[in-house]
Amino acid sequence: xxxxxxxxxxxxxxxxxxxxxxxxxxxxxxxxxxxxxxxxxxxxxxxxxxxxxxxxxxxxxxxxxxxxxxxxxxxxxxxxxxxxxxxxxxxxxxxxxxxxxxxxxxxxxxxxxxxxxxxxxxxxxxxxxxxxxxxxxxxxxxxxxxxxxxxxxxxxxxxxxxxxxxxxxxxxxxxxxxxxxxxxxxxxxxxxxxxxxxxxxxxxxxxxxxxxxxxxxxxxxxxxxxxxxxxxxxxxxxxxxxxxxxxxxxxxxxxxxxxxxxxxxxxxxxxxxxxxxxxxxxxxxxxxxxxxxxxxxxxxxxxxxxxxxxxxxxxxxxxxxxxxxxxxxxxxxxxxxxxxxxxxxxxxxxx
Numbered sequence: 001x002x003x004x005x006x007x008x009x010x011x012x013x014x015x016x017x018x019x020x021x022x023x024x025x026x027x028x029x030x031x032x033x034x035x036x037x038x039x040x041x042x043x044x045x046x047x048x049x050x051x052x053x054x055x056x057x058x059x060x061x062x063x064x065x066x067x068x069x070x071x072x073x074x075x076x077x078x079x080x081x082x083x084x085x086x087x088x089x090x091x092x093x094x095x096x097x098x099x100x101x102x103x104x105x106x107x108x109x110x111x112x113x114x115x116x117x118x119x120x121x122x123x124x125x126x127x128x129x130x131x132x133x134x135x136x137x138x139x140x141x142x143x144x145x146x147x148x149x150x151x152x153x154x155x156x157x158x159x160x161x162x163x164x165x166x167x168x169x170x171x172x173x174x175x176x177x178x179x180x181x182x183x184x185x186x187x188x189x190x191x192x193x194x195x196x197x198x199x200x201x202x203x204x205x206x207x208x209x210x211x212x213x214x215x216x217x218x219x220x221x222x223x224x225x226x227x228x229x230x231x232x233x234x235x236x237x238x239x240x241x242x243x244x245x246x247x248x249x250x251x252x253x254x255x256x257x258x259x260x261x262x263x264x265x266x267x268x269x270x271x272x273x274x275x276x277x278x279x280x281x282x283x284x285x286x287x288x289x290x291x292x293x294x295x296x297x298x299x300x301x302x303x304x305x306x307x308x309x310x311x312x313x314x315x316x317x318x319x320x321x322x323x324x325x326x327x328x329x330x331x332x333x334x335x336x337x338x339x340x341x342x343x344x345x346x347x348x349x350x351x
Contacts, residue, residue, distance in 0.1 A: 002284075002285045002334075003285070004285045004286075004287065005285055005286045005287065005331050005334055005335065006287045006324075007286060007287060007288050007321050007322060007323065007327070007331065007335055008287045008288055008289045008320075008322060009180075009263065009322040009323055009324030009327070010133055010161060010180070010263070010264050010289075010320060010322035011289055011322075012179045012180065012185065013179065013180060013181065013182050013324035013325065014182070014324065014325075014326060015179075015182060015183065015184055015220070015224075016182035016183070016223070016224050016227050016325060018223040018224065018226070018227045019178075019182055019183045019184060019220040019221070019223045019224040019227070020184075020220070021223070022216075022219040022220045022222070022223035023184055023216045023217065023219060023220040024216075025216075025219060026046070026215045026216030026217075026218070026219040026220070027216045029042070029043070029046070030043060030215050030216060031043040032212055032213075033046075033047045033212075033213045033215055034204060034212065034213070043215055046215060046219065047066075047213055047215050047218055050215075050218045050219050050221070050222040051064050051066065051218065051222075053222040053225070053226065054189060054218075054221055054222050054225060055191075057164075057222065057225035057226050058163060058164070058168055058176070058191070058225065059167060059168060060168060060174075060191050062191065062192060062193045062194070063191070063192040063193070063194075063195055063206075064189050064190075064191055064192075065189060065190040065191075065192060065205045065206075065208050065209055066187070066188075066189050066205060066209070066213060066214070066218055067187075067188045067189055067190055067209060068186055068187065068188065068211075068214070069177050069178075069179070069185070069186060069187065069188040070095065070158065070160040070175045070176060070177035070180075070188045071095040071188075072188065072190075072209075073175035073176070073177075073188050073189060073190035074093075074095045074096050074099050074158060074175050075095070075099045076190050076198070076208070076209065077099075077127075077156050077173045077175065077190055077198070078096070078099040078100055078103075078125070078127060078156065079099060080198045080199045080200075080201070080208070081125045081154070081156075081173075081197060081198060081199075082196075082197060082198065082199050083123060084123050084124055084125040084153075084154060085103075085104065085120075085122050085123065085124050085125070086100050086103040086104070086124070086125050086127060087103060087104040087105075087106055087117070087124050087125070087126050087127070088100045088103050088104070088105060088106065088126075088127040088128075089105075089106050089108060089112075089114045089127065089128050089129065089139075090105045090106065090108060090303070090307035091108055091112045091129070091132055091135075091137075091303075091304045091307045091308065092127060092128075092129055092158065093129065093133050093158055093160070094303075095158075096127055096129070096158055097303070100127060103127075104117075104124075106126070106128070108307055108308065109308075110308055110309050111137055111255040111257065111258035111308065112132055112135060112137045112255060112258070112304065112307065112308045113137065113139060113140070113258060114128050114139055114144065116144060116147060116148070119151050123152060123153055123154075124151075124153045124154070125153070125154045125155075125156055125172075125173075126144070126148055126153060126154070126155050126156065127156045127157075127158070128141060128144060128155065128156075128157060129157065129158040129159075129161075130157050130158065130159045130161070130162040130163075130166070130168075130169055131159075131161040131162040131165075131166070131260075131261040131264065132161075132261075132264075132304060133160070133161050133264070134264075134266055134302060134304045134305070134320055135254050135255050135258075135260070135264065135266045135304060135305075135308075135320075136161075136255075136260035136261040136262075136263070136264030136265055136266070137255045137258045137259070137260055137261075138162075138166075138258070138259040138260060138261055140259075141155070141157055141169035141170070141171065142169055142170050145169060145170040145171060146170075149170075154172040154173070154197060155169070155170075155171040155172050155173070156171065156172065156173040156174070156175075157169050157171040157173070157174045157175070158174075158175050159174050159175060159176050160175060160176060160177040160180050160188075161180060161261060161263075161264065162261060163176040163177070163180070163181065164176075164180075164181035164182075164224075164225055164229065165181070165229070165232055165261065165262075165263060166261070168191070171193070172192075172193045172194070172197060173190060173191065173192055173193070173197065173198075174190070174191040175188065175189075175190055175191075176188055176189050176191065178217065178220065178221035178224060181224055181225065181325075182224040182227060182324070182325050183217075183220050183221040183223070183224035183225070184216070184217050184220040184221070184224075186214060186217055187214050187217030187218060187220065187221045188221075189221075190208075192208075195208070227325070229325075231325055231327070232262065232263070234329065235262035235263050235323050235327075236262040238262075238323055238327065238329065238332040239260070239262055239263075239265050239323075241332055241333070241336065242265055242267070242321060242332060242335065242336055242339075243256060243265065245336035245339060245340060246267045246269075246336075246339060248340075249339070249340050249343040249344065250270065250343065250347070251267050251268060251269050251270070251339070251343060252267065252268040252270070253265065253266075253267060254266035254267065254268065254305070254318060255308070262323075263322055263323045263324070264320065264321075264322045264323075265320070265321050265322075266318050266319070266320045266321075267318065267319060267321065267339070268314060268317045268318045269317055269319070269339070269342065269343050269346065270314075270317060271317070271346050271347075271350060272317060272342065272343070272346045273316055273317060274290040274316055274317060274318055274319055275290070277290075277317075277319050277342060278290060278319065280338075280342050281319075281335075281338060281342075284338050286334070286335055286338055288319050288320060288321050288322075288335075289319065289320050289322075290302075290318065290319055290320065301315040301316055302315050302318065305318065321335060
C-alpha cells in the first residue's frame, strides 16, 4: 500500500522535531513559572526567554499574551476590547464569528476581499483575517490598516494561517497559533500593540489571562518559529502545479485571480460532492478537507463561499488542499494524479 499523504496542514501541521525536543526539555525542567522558589524562578526565566524569541521570530516589537491557542486569543481580543464597536468580515474563521456574535458584517467582493464601510462616528474594532483558512485569499491588511488608523479605529487580525509564513500586518491586535506552523497544539498568543486597548481581568500574563503558563508549549512554539522555512519558497510552485492540473480537467480554482497564501488552495470538481471526493481521496491514502477543521464535519455549506456569492450546490463541490513543512513535490504530483482520475471517472459516468 502507498504511504499515507497528508495535505491538510491548514487544519494542523505535524509537530516539527525541533518543537518536540523543546517540549521534552520543558517537561523535564518544568515548574510553575509563577512560584517564588528557585525552581519557579528558573521556569519564569525560560518562559520569558521563549516569549522574547517568539516576538523576535515574528518581527513583533510590542506585547505578547500567551494563550491556549488562536481561538482563545480571538475571544480575548474581541471580548475585552475597550470602547469600540466590533465589525467583522463575513469570511472570518468560525472562532471569530462566534466571538463577534451579532457584530456588524463588512462587505466582501467575489474573491472574499474586504471593503471598509464609511466612517460611522463611532470607534470600531475591525476584525479582518490575514489569510482565509478555506481559500487562502489574502487581505491587503497593511493598506487597510493605514485607513483604519487614520480614522482612529483599531484592527484585529487573525493570523493563525499566515504567521510564520508572511510578515505580520500593521495591526493593533493579532492572534497566532503554534500548531499551524509546526509547534505543539494548545499554545498560541495574542499580540498587542498597546495594553490600553484591552480590559484586564487579573491573573497571569500581566493580568490579561489567568491560568498556569504552559511552559513546555511555549518552548515548542518558539522552537517551531525559529525552524528553517525554506520550503515556503516552493509552495507557490506547488500550488501553480495543482491549479493547472485542476483547470485542465474542467475544475475550478476558488478565487484563482486573487492574491492567495501559497500554502492553501480550494478546488471545485463540478458534479462531485465534497463528501464523495473526500472518501475517494482518503481511500487513495490522501488526507484533504472540505474547509475549516472547525466546520468540515458539518453538513452546512461553507459560510466563506456563501459570502463570496457561491451557489450552495457549487460550494458543496469544493475541497481544500494545504501544504506544510514536510510536503514534497512528489506529494503534489500524487494529489494531481488522484484528482484527475476522480474527475475523469465522474465525467465518464455522466456521459
